[in-house]
Amino acid sequence: METVPSKRTLAFPRWHERQLFHAFAWLATCLLGGVVIATILEFVGLDTPGITPLITLVVLYVTGLMTIAAWRRFWGLLSWTQHCAGRATCARCGAYGRFDVATGAIAIPAECRRCGHRWTIEPS
Numbered sequence: 001m002e003t004v005p006s007k008r009t010l011a012f013p014r015w016h017e018r019q020l021f022h023a024f025a026w027l028a029t030c031l032l033g034g035v036v037i038a039t040i041l042e043f044v045g046l047d048t049p050g051i052t053p054l055i056t057l058v059v060l061y062v063t064g065l066m067t068i069a070a071w072r073r074f075w076g077l078l079s080w081t082q083h084c085a086g087r088a089t090c091a092r093c094g095a096y097g098r099f100d101v102a103t104g105a106i107a108i109p110a111e112c113r114r115c116g117h118r119w120t121i122e123p124s
């Protein structure tokens with residue numbers, strides 16, 4: 001039996017809400033990374049004897065990279081979501097967000113549910 005992969009679609013307002021939720025989950029991850037870095041510096045520090053400062057620096061470096069990656073992910077997702085929100089109004093009838101979005105799509109083909117006008121929201 002052959003299965004065809006289904007393309008899941010969401011109404012634009014629901015898709016937008018989910019994108020914002022994911023973006024702010026990345027922001028929370030970024031802030032958590034900052035808390036971890038501050039905690040390590042406060043409770044372990046770099047003025048301990050032996051190899052501990054070297055290990056601490058490695059852990060801080062890795063945590064810092066993960067925190068920066070989380071921030072970049074947050075900002076990219078937030079920017080994309082707001083970019084799409086700014087282009088979600090139908091040029092013909094003025095309806096806002098009255099179309100479905102295929103999840104995971106890079107460019108979003110939109111077809112207004114009110115008047116049938118078609119346009120594509122592409123990455124900037």
Ligand SMILES: [Zn+2]
Binds near residue numbers: 114117
């Ligand atoms: Zn329309």
